[in-house]
Amino acid sequence: MSDCVFCKIRDGQIPSMRIDEDERTLTFMDINPLSPGHCLVVTKRHAPTLFEADVEDLKAAAATARRVAANDGKGFDWTPVPGDREAIMKTGERLRAALA
Secondary structure, three states: OOOOHHHHHHOOOOOOOEEEEOOOEEEEEOOOOOOOOOEEEEEOOOOOOHHHOOHHHHHHHHHHHHHHHHHHOOOOOOOOOOOOHHHHHHHHHHHHHHHO
């Protein structure tokens, strides 16, 4: 979809710190993280809403999110912090290496 920000990230039209990628999902660092290590897992196939997403894509996204969170070393931490690009990139590199 031409106006979807996630499709643009998937297609490389918008730069991102990619963490992980497989056949169905793409994981990248959030540019406005709620906490260090906050990243997004999206399905590669465009879906306007959760209800229109392919069930197998959603299963893959859930499995990827679990695997990425397990490699973060702390799971979910919802303490809000302002975005720090350098810290985002460092955390992204660490997560990318852990998932390789």
